[in-house]
Amino acid sequence: MSSEAQGTPIGRRVVLGLLGLGGASVAAGPWISRWLGDVAGALSPHDPTGLSALIPGTGWRYYTVTSGFPYEAPAKYHLTVTGNVDHELTLTTADLQAMPRTKLTRDFQCVTGWRVPNVHWEGVRLAALLDRAGAQAGQQAVTFTSYDGTYTESLTMAQARRDDVLVVDTLDGRPIGRAHGGPVRLLVAPMYGYKSCKWLSSIEVTDRLVPGYWEGFGYDQNAWVGRSNGRTDAPT
Amino acid sequence: MRRPEPLPRFSRGERLVHRSTSVLVGVLAFTGAALYIPSLALLVGRRPAVEATHIVAGLLLPVPTLLGLVFSASLRADLQALNRMTGTDWRWLRRRDRRTARLPVGKFNGGQKLATATVAGAGLVLFGTGILLLAPARVALPVSVRQGATITHDLFTFGLLVLLAGHIWLAYRHPEARAALRTGLVDRAYAEREHPAWARQNR
Numbered sequence: 001m002s003s004e005a006q007g008t009p010i011g012r013r014v015v016l017g018l019l020g021l022g023g024a025s026v027a028a029g030p031w032i033s034r035w036l037g038d039v040a041g042a043l044s045p046h047d048p049t050g051l052s053a054l055i056p057g058t059g060w061r062y063y064t065v066t067s068g069f070p071y072e073a074p075a076k077y078h079l080t081v082t083g084n085v086d087h088e089l090t091l092t093t094a095d096l097q098a099m100p101r102t103k104l105t106r107d108f109q110c111v112t113g114w115r116v117p118n119v120h121w122e123g124v125r126l127a128a129l130l131d132r133a134g135a136q137a138g139q140q141a142v143t144f145t146s147y148d149g150t151y152t153e154s155l156t157m158a159q160a161r162r163d164d165v166l167v168v169d170t171l172d173g174r175p176i177g178r179a180h181g182g183p184v185r186l187l188v189a190p191m192y193g194y195k196s197c198k199w200l201s202s203i204e205v206t207d208r209l210v211p212g213y214w215e216g217f218g219y220d221q222n223a224w225v226g227r228s229n230g231r232t233d234a235p236t
Numbered sequence: 237m238r239r240p241e242p243l244p245r246f247s248r249g250e251r252l253v254h255r256s257t258s259v260l261v262g263v264l265a266f267t268g269a270a271l272y273i274p275s276l277a278l279l280v281g282r283r284p285a286v287e288a289t290h291i292v293a294g295l296l297l298p299v300p301t302l303l304g305l306v307f308s309a310s311l312r313a314d315l316q317a318l319n320r321m322t323g324t325d326w327r328w329l330r331r332r333d334r335r336t337a338r339l340p341v342g343k344f345n346g347g348q349k350l351a352t353a354t355v356a357g358a359g360l361v362l363f364g365t366g367i368l369l370l371a372p373a374r375v376a377l378p379v380s381v382r383q384g385a386t387i388t389h390d391l392f393t394f395g396l397l398v399l400l401a402g403h404i405w406l407a408y409r410h411p412e413a414r415a416a417l418r419t420g421l422v423d424r425a426y427a428e429r430e431h432p433a434w435a436r437q438n439r
Binding site: 007008009010025028060061064066 | 320368383
Protein backbone atom coordinates (compact mmCIF):
# COMPACT_ATOMS: atom_id res chain seq x y z
CA MET A 1 0.00 0.00 0.00
CA SER A 2 3.06 2.26 -0.07
CA SER A 3 2.03 4.05 -3.23
CA GLU A 4 -1.37 4.91 -1.69
CA ALA A 5 0.27 6.62 1.27
CA GLN A 6 1.83 9.09 -1.13
CA GLY A 7 0.08 11.91 -2.87
CA THR A 8 -1.65 15.00 -1.56
CA PRO A 9 -4.74 14.88 0.67
CA ILE A 10 -6.99 16.40 -2.00
CA GLY A 11 -10.08 14.57 -0.72
CA ARG A 12 -10.01 16.39 2.58
CA ARG A 13 -9.54 19.74 0.81
CA VAL A 14 -12.48 19.08 -1.50
CA VAL A 15 -14.72 18.18 1.45
CA LEU A 16 -13.68 21.27 3.43
CA GLY A 17 -14.02 23.45 0.34
CA LEU A 18 -17.56 22.23 -0.26
CA LEU A 19 -18.46 22.81 3.38
CA GLY A 20 -17.20 26.38 2.98
CA LEU A 21 -19.17 26.78 -0.22
CA GLY A 22 -22.30 25.42 1.50
CA GLY A 23 -21.85 27.87 4.38
CA ALA A 24 -21.38 30.79 2.00
CA SER A 25 -24.46 29.70 0.06
CA VAL A 26 -26.56 29.63 3.26
CA ALA A 27 -25.31 33.12 4.16
CA ALA A 28 -25.96 34.45 0.65
CA GLY A 29 -29.29 32.58 0.38
CA PRO A 30 -31.65 35.57 0.11
CA TRP A 31 -29.44 37.11 -2.60
CA ILE A 32 -29.15 33.82 -4.52
CA SER A 33 -32.89 33.16 -4.43
CA ARG A 34 -33.65 36.69 -5.65
CA TRP A 35 -31.20 36.19 -8.53
CA LEU A 36 -32.64 32.76 -9.40
CA GLY A 37 -36.12 34.27 -9.27
CA ASP A 38 -35.08 36.88 -11.83
CA VAL A 39 -33.57 34.20 -14.06
CA ALA A 40 -36.69 32.03 -13.88
CA GLY A 41 -38.93 35.05 -14.41
CA ALA A 42 -37.02 35.83 -17.59
CA LEU A 43 -37.02 32.21 -18.77
CA SER A 44 -40.55 31.02 -17.98
CA PRO A 45 -42.37 32.96 -20.74
CA HIS A 46 -40.11 31.23 -23.29
CA ASP A 47 -40.28 27.79 -21.72
CA PRO A 48 -43.02 25.53 -23.09
CA THR A 49 -41.73 22.56 -21.06
CA GLY A 50 -42.45 24.15 -17.68
CA LEU A 51 -39.06 22.90 -16.46
CA SER A 52 -38.04 26.39 -15.42
CA ALA A 53 -40.58 26.00 -12.60
CA LEU A 54 -38.13 23.52 -11.04
CA ILE A 55 -35.48 26.22 -10.55
CA PRO A 56 -35.18 26.54 -6.76
CA GLY A 57 -37.25 29.36 -5.33
CA THR A 58 -39.56 29.75 -8.30
CA GLY A 59 -42.86 28.39 -9.58
CA TRP A 60 -45.82 27.17 -7.57
CA ARG A 61 -45.22 24.82 -4.68
CA TYR A 62 -48.27 23.05 -3.30
CA TYR A 63 -48.47 22.90 0.46
CA THR A 64 -51.09 21.19 2.53
CA VAL A 65 -51.17 20.86 6.29
CA THR A 66 -53.23 17.68 6.09
CA SER A 67 -52.49 14.33 4.48
CA GLY A 68 -54.07 14.84 1.08
CA PHE A 69 -55.36 17.48 -1.25
CA PRO A 70 -59.00 18.01 -0.29
CA TYR A 71 -61.52 18.10 -3.08
CA GLU A 72 -65.03 19.42 -3.37
CA ALA A 73 -66.75 19.28 -6.76
CA PRO A 74 -67.71 22.79 -7.90
CA ALA A 75 -71.34 21.62 -8.28
CA LYS A 76 -71.51 20.55 -4.62
CA TYR A 77 -69.41 23.39 -3.19
CA HIS A 78 -70.88 25.79 -0.62
CA LEU A 79 -69.32 28.82 1.04
CA THR A 80 -70.89 30.03 4.27
CA VAL A 81 -70.67 33.54 5.69
CA THR A 82 -71.51 33.35 9.39
CA GLY A 83 -70.79 34.86 12.80
CA ASN A 84 -71.93 38.32 13.76
CA VAL A 85 -73.86 39.08 10.60
CA ASP A 86 -77.47 40.13 10.05
CA HIS A 87 -78.21 37.28 7.64
CA GLU A 88 -76.02 34.23 7.25
CA LEU A 89 -75.22 33.27 3.68
CA THR A 90 -74.69 29.93 1.99
CA LEU A 91 -73.29 30.55 -1.48
CA THR A 92 -72.72 28.22 -4.42
CA THR A 93 -70.16 28.75 -7.15
CA ALA A 94 -73.01 30.04 -9.34
CA ASP A 95 -73.93 32.60 -6.65
CA LEU A 96 -70.33 33.84 -6.68
CA GLN A 97 -70.33 33.98 -10.49
CA ALA A 98 -73.47 36.14 -10.38
CA MET A 99 -71.98 38.78 -8.06
CA PRO A 100 -69.96 41.82 -9.26
CA ARG A 101 -66.63 40.40 -10.41
CA THR A 102 -63.14 41.78 -9.82
CA LYS A 103 -59.90 40.93 -11.65
CA LEU A 104 -56.48 41.32 -10.11
CA THR A 105 -52.97 40.60 -11.43
CA ARG A 106 -50.24 40.35 -8.81
CA ASP A 107 -47.08 38.43 -7.98
CA PHE A 108 -47.73 35.62 -5.51
CA GLN A 109 -45.07 35.45 -2.79
CA CYS A 110 -44.57 32.61 -0.34
CA VAL A 111 -42.94 33.19 3.03
CA THR A 112 -40.53 30.31 2.25
CA GLY A 113 -39.09 32.33 -0.64
CA TRP A 114 -40.72 31.26 -3.89
CA ARG A 115 -42.58 33.81 -5.96
CA VAL A 116 -44.78 33.45 -9.01
CA PRO A 117 -44.91 36.60 -11.14
CA ASN A 118 -48.08 38.09 -12.64
CA VAL A 119 -50.76 35.69 -11.48
CA HIS A 120 -54.22 36.57 -12.87
CA TRP A 121 -56.99 36.12 -10.32
CA GLU A 122 -60.72 36.68 -10.69
CA GLY A 123 -63.48 36.59 -8.11
CA VAL A 124 -65.56 38.64 -5.72
CA ARG A 125 -64.32 41.25 -3.28
CA LEU A 126 -64.49 39.97 0.29
CA ALA A 127 -65.97 43.35 1.30
CA ALA A 128 -68.90 42.73 -1.04
CA LEU A 129 -69.63 39.40 0.68
CA LEU A 130 -69.39 41.02 4.12
CA ASP A 131 -71.81 43.76 3.01
CA ARG A 132 -74.23 41.25 1.52
CA ALA A 133 -74.28 39.27 4.78
CA GLY A 134 -74.62 42.49 6.79
CA ALA A 135 -71.52 42.30 8.98
CA GLN A 136 -72.53 44.00 12.22
CA ALA A 137 -70.99 47.26 13.39
CA GLY A 138 -68.03 47.15 15.76
CA GLN A 139 -66.79 43.71 14.66
CA GLN A 140 -63.00 43.48 14.76
CA ALA A 141 -62.05 40.55 12.61
CA VAL A 142 -62.86 37.84 10.07
CA THR A 143 -61.87 34.18 10.42
CA PHE A 144 -61.51 31.85 7.43
CA THR A 145 -61.82 28.08 7.59
CA SER A 146 -60.61 25.57 5.03
CA TYR A 147 -62.60 22.45 4.28
CA ASP A 148 -59.39 20.46 4.76
CA GLY A 149 -60.61 20.46 8.37
CA THR A 150 -57.45 21.95 9.88
CA TYR A 151 -56.39 25.20 8.25
CA THR A 152 -57.64 28.55 9.46
CA GLU A 153 -56.66 32.15 8.80
CA SER A 154 -57.84 35.55 9.95
CA LEU A 155 -57.70 39.23 9.06
CA THR A 156 -58.66 42.40 10.90
CA MET A 157 -61.90 43.94 9.61
CA ALA A 158 -59.93 46.82 8.02
CA GLN A 159 -57.67 44.36 6.19
CA ALA A 160 -60.63 42.24 5.11
CA ARG A 161 -62.30 45.26 3.51
CA ARG A 162 -59.32 46.16 1.31
CA ASP A 163 -59.77 46.26 -2.47
CA ASP A 164 -57.10 43.62 -3.00
CA VAL A 165 -58.64 40.97 -0.77
CA LEU A 166 -60.81 38.67 -2.87
CA VAL A 167 -62.68 35.40 -2.74
CA VAL A 168 -61.46 33.91 -6.03
CA ASP A 169 -62.59 31.06 -8.26
CA THR A 170 -60.49 31.76 -11.38
CA LEU A 171 -56.69 31.54 -11.76
CA ASP A 172 -54.97 32.54 -15.01
CA GLY A 173 -58.30 32.35 -16.83
CA ARG A 174 -59.26 28.87 -15.63
CA PRO A 175 -61.34 27.54 -12.74
CA ILE A 176 -59.07 27.10 -9.72
CA GLY A 177 -57.97 23.46 -9.53
CA ARG A 178 -57.65 21.20 -6.54
CA ALA A 179 -53.96 21.83 -5.89
CA HIS A 180 -54.40 25.60 -5.92
CA GLY A 181 -57.18 25.45 -3.32
CA GLY A 182 -60.18 25.26 -5.65
CA PRO A 183 -62.93 25.54 -6.42
CA VAL A 184 -62.88 28.67 -4.23
CA ARG A 185 -60.10 30.17 -2.15
CA LEU A 186 -59.16 33.41 -0.51
CA LEU A 187 -56.61 35.81 -2.04
CA VAL A 188 -54.97 38.36 0.25
CA ALA A 189 -52.83 39.93 -2.46
CA PRO A 190 -50.59 42.20 -0.35
CA MET A 191 -49.69 39.47 2.14
CA TYR A 192 -47.64 36.25 2.13
CA GLY A 193 -49.33 33.19 0.66
CA TYR A 194 -50.26 31.58 3.95
CA LYS A 195 -52.93 34.26 4.46
CA SER A 196 -54.67 33.23 1.23
CA CYS A 197 -56.60 30.31 2.72
CA LYS A 198 -57.07 27.49 0.21
CA TRP A 199 -60.21 25.29 -0.08
CA LEU A 200 -62.25 28.04 1.58
CA SER A 201 -65.34 26.73 3.36
CA SER A 202 -66.45 29.46 5.73
CA ILE A 203 -66.04 33.14 6.49
CA GLU A 204 -66.92 34.12 10.05
CA VAL A 205 -67.29 37.67 11.34
CA THR A 206 -65.97 37.87 14.92
CA ASP A 207 -65.72 40.52 17.61
CA ARG A 208 -62.05 39.77 18.22
CA LEU A 209 -59.13 38.46 16.18
CA VAL A 210 -58.46 34.72 16.36
CA PRO A 211 -54.92 33.84 15.11
CA GLY A 212 -54.79 31.29 12.30
CA TYR A 213 -52.95 28.02 11.78
CA TRP A 214 -49.45 29.27 10.92
CA GLU A 215 -49.66 32.16 13.39
CA GLY A 216 -49.73 29.39 16.01
CA PHE A 217 -46.26 28.41 14.75
CA GLY A 218 -44.85 31.92 15.11
CA TYR A 219 -45.62 33.47 11.74
CA ASP A 220 -46.79 37.08 11.74
CA GLN A 221 -50.51 37.91 11.90
CA ASN A 222 -49.97 41.02 9.77
CA ALA A 223 -48.15 39.25 6.95
CA TRP A 224 -47.42 42.18 4.60
CA VAL A 225 -45.04 41.07 1.85
CA GLY A 226 -41.62 42.63 2.50
CA ARG A 227 -42.59 44.07 5.90
CA SER A 228 -43.10 40.98 8.06
CA ASN A 229 -41.61 37.63 9.04
CA GLY A 230 -38.15 39.22 8.86
CA ARG A 231 -38.22 39.25 5.06
CA THR A 232 -37.39 41.95 2.55
CA ASP A 233 -39.22 40.86 -0.62
CA ALA A 234 -40.57 43.47 -3.03
CA PRO A 235 -44.21 44.19 -2.06
CA THR A 236 -46.90 42.45 -4.10
CA MET B 237 -7.22 -22.97 -19.21
CA ARG B 238 -8.49 -22.24 -15.70
CA ARG B 239 -10.03 -18.88 -15.10
CA PRO B 240 -7.71 -16.85 -12.84
CA GLU B 241 -8.83 -16.45 -9.24
CA PRO B 242 -10.81 -13.22 -8.64
CA LEU B 243 -9.30 -10.65 -6.29
CA PRO B 244 -10.91 -9.67 -2.97
CA ARG B 245 -11.85 -6.00 -3.34
CA PHE B 246 -14.50 -4.99 -0.79
CA SER B 247 -15.08 -6.48 2.66
CA ARG B 248 -18.48 -7.57 3.91
CA GLY B 249 -18.66 -4.43 6.09
CA GLU B 250 -17.95 -2.14 3.17
CA ARG B 251 -20.59 -3.82 1.05
CA LEU B 252 -23.12 -3.43 3.87
CA VAL B 253 -22.28 0.28 4.17
CA HIS B 254 -22.69 0.72 0.41
CA ARG B 255 -25.97 -1.19 0.24
CA SER B 256 -27.64 0.51 3.21
CA THR B 257 -26.47 3.97 2.10
CA SER B 258 -27.80 3.38 -1.41
CA VAL B 259 -31.22 2.37 -0.03
CA LEU B 260 -31.31 5.51 2.12
CA VAL B 261 -30.27 7.71 -0.81
CA GLY B 262 -33.00 6.10 -2.93
CA VAL B 263 -35.61 6.88 -0.28
CA LEU B 264 -34.28 10.44 0.07
CA ALA B 265 -34.33 11.03 -3.69
CA PHE B 266 -37.87 9.73 -4.08
CA THR B 267 -39.36 11.50 -1.06
CA GLY B 268 -37.39 14.65 -1.91
CA ALA B 269 -38.78 14.62 -5.44
CA ALA B 270 -42.29 14.09 -4.05
CA LEU B 271 -41.84 17.16 -1.86
CA TYR B 272 -40.22 19.32 -4.54
CA ILE B 273 -41.79 18.55 -7.93
CA PRO B 274 -45.35 19.94 -7.93
CA SER B 275 -46.90 17.32 -10.21
CA LEU B 276 -45.31 14.49 -8.23
CA ALA B 277 -46.40 16.10 -4.96
CA LEU B 278 -49.98 16.06 -6.26
CA LEU B 279 -49.70 12.45 -7.35
CA VAL B 280 -48.25 11.22 -4.06
CA GLY B 281 -50.03 13.54 -1.62
CA ARG B 282 -49.64 12.67 2.09
CA ARG B 283 -47.13 15.45 2.54
CA PRO B 284 -46.67 15.00 6.32
CA ALA B 285 -45.86 11.29 5.89
CA VAL B 286 -43.50 11.95 2.96
CA GLU B 287 -41.83 14.72 4.95
CA ALA B 288 -41.36 12.47 8.00
CA THR B 289 -39.89 9.69 5.85
CA HIS B 290 -37.46 12.14 4.23
CA ILE B 291 -36.36 13.43 7.65
CA VAL B 292 -35.86 9.97 9.16
CA ALA B 293 -33.91 8.72 6.11
CA GLY B 294 -31.80 11.89 6.18
CA LEU B 295 -30.96 11.50 9.86
CA LEU B 296 -30.04 7.85 9.28
CA LEU B 297 -27.89 8.61 6.23
CA PRO B 298 -24.53 9.03 8.02
CA VAL B 299 -25.13 6.04 10.34
CA PRO B 300 -23.83 3.23 8.03
CA THR B 301 -20.66 5.19 7.22
CA LEU B 302 -20.05 6.06 10.88
CA LEU B 303 -20.53 2.43 11.92
CA GLY B 304 -18.19 1.41 9.09
CA LEU B 305 -15.55 3.86 10.29
CA VAL B 306 -15.71 2.34 13.77
CA PHE B 307 -15.94 -1.36 12.88
CA SER B 308 -14.38 -1.77 9.44
CA ALA B 309 -10.61 -1.44 9.11
CA SER B 310 -10.93 -2.02 5.36
CA LEU B 311 -13.27 0.96 5.01
CA ARG B 312 -10.85 3.14 6.95
CA ALA B 313 -7.97 1.99 4.72
CA ASP B 314 -9.97 2.62 1.53
CA LEU B 315 -10.94 6.11 2.70
CA GLN B 316 -7.29 6.86 3.32
CA ALA B 317 -6.46 5.75 -0.21
CA LEU B 318 -9.37 7.78 -1.61
CA ASN B 319 -8.17 10.89 0.21
CA ARG B 320 -4.77 11.03 -1.53
CA MET B 321 -4.31 12.06 -5.15
CA THR B 322 -1.02 10.86 -6.68
CA GLY B 323 0.70 12.03 -9.84
CA THR B 324 -0.70 8.93 -11.56
CA ASP B 325 -4.23 9.96 -10.56
CA TRP B 326 -3.85 13.43 -12.12
CA ARG B 327 -2.36 11.88 -15.28
CA TRP B 328 -5.27 9.40 -15.38
CA LEU B 329 -7.72 12.31 -15.22
CA ARG B 330 -5.94 14.33 -17.90
CA ARG B 331 -5.39 11.66 -20.53
CA ARG B 332 -8.05 10.75 -23.05
CA ASP B 333 -6.60 7.23 -23.40
CA ARG B 334 -6.75 6.71 -19.64
CA ARG B 335 -8.45 3.31 -19.89
CA THR B 336 -5.84 1.86 -22.25
CA ALA B 337 -2.69 3.77 -21.23
CA ARG B 338 -1.81 1.17 -18.54
CA LEU B 339 -1.06 3.87 -15.98
CA PRO B 340 -0.06 2.40 -12.59
CA VAL B 341 -3.47 3.16 -11.04
CA GLY B 342 -3.94 2.00 -7.44
CA LYS B 343 -7.11 0.61 -5.83
CA PHE B 344 -9.00 3.74 -6.93
CA ASN B 345 -8.49 6.01 -9.91
CA GLY B 346 -8.41 9.81 -9.82
CA GLY B 347 -12.05 10.14 -10.89
CA GLN B 348 -13.23 7.84 -8.11
CA LYS B 349 -11.20 9.80 -5.58
CA LEU B 350 -12.50 13.24 -6.59
CA ALA B 351 -16.09 11.95 -6.88
CA THR B 352 -15.93 10.41 -3.40
CA ALA B 353 -14.72 13.67 -1.88
CA THR B 354 -17.33 15.70 -3.76
CA VAL B 355 -20.17 13.40 -2.72
CA ALA B 356 -18.95 13.42 0.88
CA GLY B 357 -18.71 17.22 0.98
CA ALA B 358 -22.05 17.78 -0.74
CA GLY B 359 -23.63 15.12 1.48
CA LEU B 360 -22.42 16.92 4.60
CA VAL B 361 -23.82 20.22 3.27
CA LEU B 362 -27.19 18.54 2.62
CA PHE B 363 -27.13 17.01 6.09
CA GLY B 364 -26.29 20.35 7.73
CA THR B 365 -28.85 22.40 5.81
CA GLY B 366 -31.38 19.62 6.39
CA ILE B 367 -30.84 19.96 10.14
CA LEU B 368 -31.37 23.75 9.84
CA LEU B 369 -34.64 23.16 7.97
CA LEU B 370 -35.71 20.66 10.61
CA ALA B 371 -35.83 23.36 13.28
CA PRO B 372 -39.55 24.09 13.52
CA ALA B 373 -40.84 27.60 12.93
CA ARG B 374 -41.11 28.32 16.64
CA VAL B 375 -37.34 28.07 17.09
CA ALA B 376 -35.88 31.56 16.69
CA LEU B 377 -33.96 30.84 13.49
CA PRO B 378 -33.62 33.99 11.36
CA VAL B 379 -35.76 33.75 8.25
CA SER B 380 -32.74 34.60 6.09
CA VAL B 381 -30.95 31.51 7.45
CA ARG B 382 -34.00 29.35 6.71
CA GLN B 383 -34.13 30.77 3.19
CA GLY B 384 -30.38 30.27 2.72
CA ALA B 385 -30.62 26.70 3.98
CA THR B 386 -33.56 26.01 1.63
CA ILE B 387 -31.85 27.30 -1.48
CA THR B 388 -28.54 25.62 -0.55
CA HIS B 389 -30.29 22.29 0.08
CA ASP B 390 -32.01 22.59 -3.32
CA LEU B 391 -28.89 23.59 -5.26
CA PHE B 392 -26.62 20.96 -3.69
CA THR B 393 -29.30 18.35 -4.37
CA PHE B 394 -29.23 19.23 -8.07
CA GLY B 395 -25.43 18.94 -8.06
CA LEU B 396 -25.47 15.65 -6.21
CA LEU B 397 -28.11 14.22 -8.56
CA VAL B 398 -25.75 14.87 -11.48
CA LEU B 399 -22.98 13.00 -9.64
CA LEU B 400 -25.37 10.20 -8.72
CA ALA B 401 -26.46 9.86 -12.36
CA GLY B 402 -22.80 9.63 -13.37
CA HIS B 403 -22.17 7.06 -10.60
CA ILE B 404 -25.03 4.86 -11.85
CA TRP B 405 -24.01 5.31 -15.48
CA LEU B 406 -20.44 4.18 -14.74
CA ALA B 407 -21.69 1.25 -12.66
CA TYR B 408 -23.86 0.25 -15.62
CA ARG B 409 -20.82 0.42 -17.91
CA HIS B 410 -18.62 -1.61 -15.52
CA PRO B 411 -20.38 -4.85 -14.58
CA GLU B 412 -17.15 -6.10 -12.94
CA ALA B 413 -17.30 -3.17 -10.51
CA ARG B 414 -20.95 -3.95 -9.75
CA ALA B 415 -20.04 -7.57 -9.08
CA ALA B 416 -17.29 -6.42 -6.72
CA LEU B 417 -19.82 -4.51 -4.64
CA ARG B 418 -22.20 -7.46 -4.68
CA THR B 419 -19.78 -10.31 -3.97
CA GLY B 420 -16.69 -8.52 -2.68
CA LEU B 421 -14.60 -10.10 -5.46
CA VAL B 422 -13.39 -8.53 -8.68
CA ASP B 423 -12.43 -10.20 -11.92
CA ARG B 424 -8.62 -10.39 -12.04
CA ALA B 425 -8.25 -9.37 -15.68
CA TYR B 426 -10.48 -6.35 -15.05
CA ALA B 427 -8.44 -5.35 -12.00
CA GLU B 428 -5.18 -5.71 -13.95
CA ARG B 429 -6.59 -3.48 -16.69
CA GLU B 430 -8.20 -0.76 -14.55
CA HIS B 431 -6.15 -0.89 -11.34
CA PRO B 432 -2.82 -2.48 -12.32
CA ALA B 433 -0.75 -1.20 -9.37
CA TRP B 434 -3.32 -2.51 -6.91
CA ALA B 435 -3.68 -5.84 -8.74
CA ARG B 436 0.11 -6.28 -8.69
CA GLN B 437 0.23 -5.78 -4.93
CA ASN B 438 -2.45 -8.41 -4.47
CA ARG B 439 -0.91 -11.02 -6.73
